[in-house]
Amino acid sequence: MTTINRPLLLFALLLTALGAISATAQPQALGVEGQALIGEPKGRPLSGEELERVTNEVSSLMRCPVCQGLSVADSPTPSAVAMKEEVRQFLAAGYTETQILTYFEQSYGEFIRLEPKAKGFNLLVWILPIAGLLAGLALVMRRVKQPAATEAQDDAPTTVDPDLEVYLEQVRREVSS
Amino acid sequence: MNRTALIVGVLVITPLLIFLALSFRSDPRDIESPLIGKTAPLFTLQDLDGNVYSLEELRGQPVVINFWATWCQPCIVEHPVLVAASRRYEGRVTFLGVIYNDKPELIRKFVRQMGAWGPSLIDEDVSVAIAYGVYGAPETFFIDATGTIVDKATGAVSPQYLVNLLEGMLSS
Numbered sequence: 219m220t221t222i223n224r225p226l227l228l229f230a231l232l233l234t235a236l237g238a239i240s241a242t243a244q245p246q247a248l249g250v251e252g253q254a255l256i257g258e259p260k261g262r263p264l265s266g267e268e269l270e271r272v273t274n275e276v277s278s279l280m281r282c283p284v285c286q287g288l289s290v291a292d293s294p295t296p297s298a299v300a301m302k303e304e305v306r307q308f309l310a311a312g313y314t315e316t317q318i319l320t321y322f323e324q325s326y327g328e329f330i331r332l333e334p335k336a337k338g339f340n341l342l343v344w345i346l347p348i349a350g351l352l353a354g355l356a357l358v359m360r361r362v363k364q365p366a367a368t369e370a371q372d373d374a375p376t377t378v379d380p381d382l383e384v385y386l387e388q389v390r391r392e393v394s395s
Numbered sequence: 396m397n398r399t400a401l402i403v404g405v406l407v408i409t410p411l412l413i414f415l416a417l418s419f420r421s422d423p424r425d426i427e428s429p430l431i432g433k434t435a436p437l438f439t440l441q442d443l444d445g446n447v448y449s450l451e452e453l454r455g456q457p458v459v460i461n462f463w464a465t466w467c468q469p470c471i472v473e474h475p476v477l478v479a480a481s482r483r484y485e486g487r488v489t490f491l492g493v494i495y496n497d498k499p500e501l502i503r504k505f506v507r508q509m510g511a512w513g514p515s516l517i518d519e520d521v522s523v524a525i526a527y528g529v530y531g532a533p534e535t536f537f538i539d540a541t542g543t544i545v546d547k548a549t550g551a552v553s554p555q556y557l558v559n560l561l562e563g564m565l566s567s
Contacts, residue, residue: 248439248440248441248447248519249438249439249440249518249520249522249523250436250437250438250522250523250525250526251436251437251438283528283529283530284530284531296496296521297496297521297524297525297529300520300521300522300524300525301521301525303520304520304522304525322525323429324429324430324433325428325429325430325436325525325526325527325528326429326528327426327427327428327429327528329426342410346407346410346411349407350407350408350411353403353404353407356403357397357400357403360397
């Protein structure tokens with residue numbers, strides 16, 4: 219039969235109790251588990267002035283969800299301020315602009331991007347203004363060319379009916395005298 | 396006016412006008428949530444009494460998450476609907492309220508006067524509302540027993556809508 223070392227057993231029990239207490243005493247992180255949605259950071263952690271500058275840059279690409287046409291960077295609403303703070307935290311943790319925009323896109327969809335991605339139906343937004351500009355330029359060019367052509371037509375030498383040449387000559391004489 | 400210019404003008408401007416008209420008519424809150432059909436973002440929040448709620452631990456039965464505030468009129472309108480539903484589905488569906496841009500003391504006062512339909516969780520940094528893509532209050536998310544978001548309602552929910560959806564979730 220094995221004998222149990224009483225002091226050792228007490229020590230082991232004490233260690234177990236301490237472990238249990240420290241586990242329960244650990245503050246539970248409140249909030250959302252956002253990192254789980256976009257994986258590990260793919261960039262380098264930013265800090266100081268660079269962090270502030272990039273936070274503004276990324277926030278200015280995002281639409282404030284509770285405003286009319288304002289970016290997250292420009293909006294003073296609590297939601298936008300909170301989103302900007304999340305952007306700052308993500309950048310400080312080393313997440314890239316693409317990862318951050320992907321994170322917000324997962325909850326708000328593409329609506330969150332102030333500038334839609336140039337693909338699919340969105341291509342119209344990029345193509346139509348250029349098409350309109352080109353069409354306008356084409357029209358202007360055509361207008362510019364048309365009067366020149368008319369003037370050129372006016373300056374072209376005209377053939378006169380020989381029977382009328384006598385009368386034409388008379389008119390010229392009267393005009394010049 | 397030049398006929399070609401007119402045709403080109405109409406062809407360029409008409410699609411732009413249609414596009415703008417459709418865009419101005421659509422309310423961002425009516426855009427279908429990209430989260431529907433996906434796993435609900437997990438969170439851990441405290442209620443007004445300090446009790447901790449973790450969404451992950453609530454798996455196994457449907458969960459209704461309602462983002463609300465006392466300043467929001469539709470939230471006040473739907474409050475009795477949610478109170479009635481929480482009583483009807485007690486033990487079968489978990490109802491969680493997430494405070495959206497409001498002060499806990501105002502929520503506490505409101506709940507004391509009007510009754511509670513579930514714990515009111517404090518989302519101090521608005522991170523949970525952002526993770527759920529909330530545009531305003533009230534917005535209600537319906538999460539099935541596996542943790543998947545099956546539907547989202549914007550504005551005050553009607554009793555019929557709530558019952559139909561929850562019965563469907565419970566029977567599946």
